[in-house]
Amino acid sequence: MSRTWVNGSPPFLNADNLNALEADVTTALGVPDAALAARVVTGATATALNATYGPRSTFAALSTAAALTLSPGSFDQVDATSGSRIRSLAAGTNVGDEITVKVSALTSPNTVIVQGDTGVTAVSVTLTSVNQAVTSVWDGSKWVIKSRDVPKGYLDANTVALLANRDEINVLDWGVTTGTSTSQTTALNAVCAANPGKGLLFPPGDYRLDATWNITTNNNIRLASGARIYAGAAMDSLINYDNGQAAADNFSWDKQIVGPGMLDGALLANKVLTIASVLRFALEGFTVKDGIYRGILTKSLGAEILARNLRIYNSGATNSHKSATLTTTSGSATVTAAGGTFASGDVGSPIIASGIPVGATITGFTDSGTVTISANATASASVSGSVLTNIGIESNMGDCQWDDVIIRDTTVGLWDKASNLWTAIHPWLGTTAQLTARYPVSVAFLVAGASKFVLPTADSYRYAFRSASPTGYSTMRLIHGRCTVNSGQLTTGLAAASPGVIFDLQDGGVVHTVAGSWQGHPTTPHAFLAGSTIRFNAINNNDSNPGSVTGLSDYKRGVKMGTTSFAGTLFGATAGSVSLSTNSCQMEVRDGIVVYSFVLVGTGTADLAGVLWLGGMPLPSGATATSTGSGPINYAIGADANSVIGANGTASPLTARIEKNSGGNTTQISGTPLASQAVQIWGSIMCAFTYPS
Structure with missing residues (x-):
């Protein structure tokens, strides 16, 4: 009888087949195998084996676990x-x-x-x-x-070979452990080194890092529900995803970090997640918590991040911002303050004060009382200023798309410095404690790039949208933008001390907003517009809580469109005026055209003399000048007039002459015969205006 014996495969060496194996060996060798005999119990019987190693038995079927x-x-x-x-x-x-x-x-x-x-x-x-x-x-x-x-x-x-061929591995299979007692940074670095390019699954549990986890091996990360990677010691970034490559062909392509687990800076990491050198990189479904300075930071090297369904928040208010008296010197990039104001982590954050150029950031840290900034100061002064240190997302990477992101209780919700598409981004300050700490300098959307925003919501921020590019001007396009205020949390006193603004255009940025719904505080309304408005465009905007926003209107190229009332005047070029009992005047601003309509009823003063003039017409808000216009007098009593001409100038109020035009001949109307007489003038005048450049 011929049998094949293979280590690890049936037939196994046991008391039932040992004699058969000995017989096979003896037959094959012609002599007993001394080596084999030395490895078995004397007698090689089932009884002898059982006596030494215990009786043979099999496991009964057991229940789960x-x-x-x-x-x-x-x-x-x-x-x-x-x-x-x-x-x-x-x-x-x-x-x-x-x-x-x-x-x-x-x-x-x-x-x-x-x-x-x-x-x-x-x-x-x-x-x-x-x-x-x-x-x-x-x-x-x-x-x-x-x-x-x-x-x-x-x-x-x-089994190891089988695991090595899998696209995703469980980090617990590779020496990583959960718990709060030991750092897993070294273990995770080893996992990445052994599994470049593969997916890493984090089952539920806490994964402590005492130093930055630098992911340089193009791995996918999947955080199971209940999985939390958190900072256990001070560090710059909890996770730094960057393979260090400068050429796009060598970036991390088509990788991802997905949830629903959590990345927790624990107020020990300056940044929670830093990303660079990626293309088509997905972020989805996880939570980012408690970065001292940033929740997510994308660097400029890379493109095409596709992010959706993220939540970024702070659990406390100790990391809000820094306010201090800042001392600047004209022509110098050095800024000083009282010792203890600055920290090394402030580098990269916006700094705001009179005399500091728009969009300036801290670029160097000398000590707690001295920093350098990205542009020389324009004045020598000691003024109140702020450093906006806490930011939910800082985006330096372009051609990215972010959808459905909730950002809660960060001083700046989003700082966008590139060209991206942002859809349904919702920064909000949620409690009175958070508002007290952050509201006076808070900005929901800080824009220094050229991005598009669809359905953005600024919730209880002092500044809903601020443009602040350090070079030239920024561009933002908004569709169905929204601002809302939780007046139950934003107290009357806090709102009065720091009046809100919907659009704060510090750099004169290009803004196109369509079909926005804007709400300010009910007792201290938000201003619709502030700053340099020369490139501001707004269509079909509304006050969702009437009276809570001042200056709300449509705009084109910084000029306020629509109809407003004004108080007209009638006066003599030499002396006197018409004392008006009815003064109903309107200015209607259209694209490049302004029409002044007036109904003026009154009595000339006793000293009325000289050519009769119409006055009080305002220059359209935002326009730089109007050119000479003309229009008809539709109804006149006391004055034989049928036309008005003028309304040209560069400042309010504008004036125009009341005239009579007959057969091409123009006659100026004298006010002298109207002294102490009843006067009525009904008419309009239309003229062109000049947009700001």
């Missing part, structure tokens, strides 16, 4: 060549049955093999030290190792 701890006396086989102890698994009863095998003690050679019993298939797993464990699950026909429960070092070569 059942555990069996083995000791040297409870193994059913011994490998004659290696001396390893062997335990075999009988078939399970129900699909999903699990067996966890743990070794309590070992004798030389410290190896136990758990495998399938005769006729039962299982992945062979080798345990090499005390308290190592393996869990198998019955799938109805065979035992399958649950690899996520078995650390890498405990698997056999076949």
Whole structure:
């Protein structure tokens, strides 16, 4: 009879087949194998083996998560060549049955093999030290190792090879552990080095980092529900995803960080997540918490981040901003303040004060009382100023798309310095405590680039949208923008002390806003517009809480469109005027044209003399000048007049002459005959105006 004997495969070496193996060896060699004889118990019978190693038995089917701890006396086989102890698994009863095998003690050679019993298939797993464990699950026909429960070092070569071919690995299989006692930065760096380009799964649990985790190996990250990677010590960035490549072909392409777990700076990391050198990089479904300075920072190198369904927030208010008396020197980039004002982490943050150029940032830290800024001061002064240190998202990377992002309780919600598409971004300050700490300098959307915003919502921020580019001017396009104020949390006193503004255009930026819905504070209304408005355009905007926003109107190229009332006058060029009992005048501003309509009824004063003039017409808000216009007098009493001409100038009030035009001949109307007489003038005049440049 011919049999093939293979280590680790049936037929196994046990008391039932040992004699058959000896016979085969004797036949093959022609002599007894002395080496083999030395590795078995004298007598080589089932009785002898059982006496030494315990009776052979198989595992009964166990319920889920059942555990069996083995000791040297409870193994059913011994490998004659290696001396390893062997335990075999009988078939399970129900699909999903699990067996966890743990070794309590070992004798030389410290190896136990758990495998399938005769006729039962299982992945062979080798345990090499005390308290190592393996869990198998019955799938109805065979035992399958649950690899996520078995650390890498405990698997056999076949299983390790199988794991090496997977696109995603469980970090717990590779020596990473959960808990709050030890840092996992080194372990995670080792996982990345061993698995470049692969996905890393973080099961539920806390993963402590005491130093920045620099991901340079193009890995995907998946945070399971209940998984939290958090800072356990001070550091610059909790996670820095950057492979360090400068050429686009070598960037991290088509990678991702997805949730629903959490990245937690724990107010120990200056930044929670920093990203650079990526293309088509996805962020989805996770939470970012408690970065001292930034929630997410994208650097300029890279493009095409696709982000959606993110939540960024602060749990406290200690990291709001810095306010101090700042001392500047004209022509110098050095700014000083009282000692203790500045910190090294302030580098990169916006600094705001009179005499400091728009869009300036801190570029260098000397000590707690001295920093350098990105542009020389324009004045020498000591003035109140602020450093906007806490920002939800700072975006330096262009061609990105961000959707459905909630940013709560950050002093600046979003600082956009590139060209991106932002959809349904909602920064909000949620409690009176947060508003007290952050509101006076808070900005929901700080724009220094050229981006588009669809359905943006600024919720209870002092400045809803601010443009502040350090070079030239920024561009923002808004569709269905929204500003709202939680007056239950934003107190009357806080709103009065720091009046709000919807659009604060510090750099004269280009703004196009369409169909916005704007709400300010009910007792201290927000101003619709402030700053340099020469490139501001607004169409179909409304006050969602009437009276809560002042100056709300349509605008084109910085000129306020629409109809407003004004108080007209009639007066003599030499002396006197018409005392008006009815004064109904309107200015209607259209694209490049202004029409003044007037109904003036009254009595001339006794000293009325000289050519009769119409006055009081305002220059359209935002326009730089009007040119000479003309119009009809539709109705006149006391004055034989049928036309008005003039209304040209560069400042309010504008004036025009009341005239009579007959057959091409123009006659100026004298006010002298109207002294102490009833006068009525009804008419209009239309003229062109000049947009600001």
